[in-house]
Amino acid sequence: MSSTDSEASARAAITAVAQPGDPVMSGLLAQMPAVEVWAALRARRALPAPPGKDDASRAAHDARMRRWQEAAAGTDPDDLVARAADLGIRLVLPGEPEWPGQLDSLAGRRPVALWVRGTRDLRHCCLRSVAVVGSRAASAYGLHVAGEFAHGLAERGWTVVSGGAYGIDGAAHRGALATGGPTVVVLACGLDTDYPRGHANLFAAAAERGVLVSEHPPGTTPTRHGFLVRNRLIAALTPGTVVVEAGLRSGAASTAKHARELCRMLMAVPGPVTSALSAGCHRLLRDCQAVCVTCVADIIEQVGPIGADLCSDEGTVIGSEELDPLSRRLLEAVPSRSGGGTATIAMGAGVDLDTALRHLGLLAAGGFVERAGGGWRLRRP
Structure with a gap:
């Protein structure tokens, strides 16, 4: 080993x-x-x-x-990794190509590692991303706003990050997936556990078109503490967090607190002054310098300059002409439709397996390729 x-x-x-x-x-x-x-x-x-x-x-x-x-x-570490692999779950370590570098700002609270399941590259998904969070017991107004915001963000090439819960989280994920775009679901349990159970189909769709991520290994059940520490991950992965609906004491308020501590852009949606579900948003607007947002354009105005600097119009961090010769050779060996295995791509490019794995990870982080089943393919627009 x-x-x-x-x-x-x-x-x-x-x-x-x-x-x-x-x-x-x-x-x-x-x-x-x-x-x-x-x-x-x-x-x-x-x-x-x-x-x-x-x-x-x-x-x-x-x-x-x-x-x-x-x-x-x-x-048993070997058994843990083997079981995860059987479930299609991969481990991403700090410093690896798929590791989102913005998590390093968590310093002493940075994850030890991340368990990831899905076809997209986590780092690349989060380069242009917005967290959309809110109450589980959401109103019809909140669900509508979350879905519309997420749909509009995804149409404009932004990834929606949320926690997979009922209410605002679920509406945000569904809004993004409705465009055919990716979404990132941050869970407080093992990725082999559908929690809440009613979101099993949602999680399957998210894994097919985006990624599920957790700090917990397979087999871990959710706990109250797990949800609280999960919120810091949602805030850290994105340059900005939008709170759609939140009570005075809620998980969304916790995510907002982490966003402020990390100097991320904090946004909130105003609601009826008579609604207890919007009381937390109104407090963020009044006391915490949150920016009032009422449409997708408002959100992009706050986080757009950062995202524009990171992602070109083609959806890649750099142009293919700027890749080194070895990376270009590997890119040419990647199939455009069905996924190709790493060994097959390595053989086609004339390189060893370790070199292929390292460069494919970098190509995925740059937005050139994506995971497809058990292999790799060129990233679809």
Whole structure:
């Protein structure tokens, strides 16, 4: 097993034992490779504690280590990765071509790794993206606005990111998918779990035309804490978040808070002053410097300059003439309709498998190719 494979295996296992966004785990991974952290947990060896802790903090740290060690004893990294592969789920590590670089702004709350399922490249989808979030118990007004906004954004080449929940989230995903465009669904459970169950068909369509993403390995069930930490991921993936409807205390308000902390553009839709479902939006507009948006043009005006700098009219980050010779050769070997396997493309381009994998990832991140079933094809306009 190569060192890269070992690092991937270790990070996969760590996602099964540590909560997403845990600052202690993030600190450990900043000090040493994931392989060493995982080996220490399996062997129940002590790991460095942050300096300057009092007795209570040290006790909490020791308790956290014991939980991780106990969970590590029952986790088989190779089995975890193999089960994920059987389900069509891939692991994306920080620094890899598909990794969205904007997640690095989370610093000590950055994901250990991401589990991804779908035909599109996650990084490329998020280059021109907007988060559309809101209440689960949405009104007819909120559902209409979310669907219309998402549909209009997708028609103009923007990816809609949301959390896959009932209400505003579901309306936003459906609006984007209705155009034939992609959407990104950020889940608080394993990607083999349809939660909510009523969105099973929606998730299948999103995987076919976009991507599902989670910090949790397959087999993980959702928890309240999981939903709360998931919200920071939605905010971090996009340059801007639109809150369509939200109560004073809601998950959407949590996503808005993360967007502000990350210096992302925060937008809110006004609603009836008599509606409790719009009270959170009105507070964001009044107290949190959220921008009032009432149409798709308003949203694009706020985030458009960033997206325009990142994506050309052809939907690629750079023109094909700017690719290096090896990447152009691989691009020419990729089929335009049905997906071609990596080994077949590598043979057609006259390169080894590792080189093909590395350059195909870069081509996907640049918007030239996309995943299709078990292989790759040229990205469709």
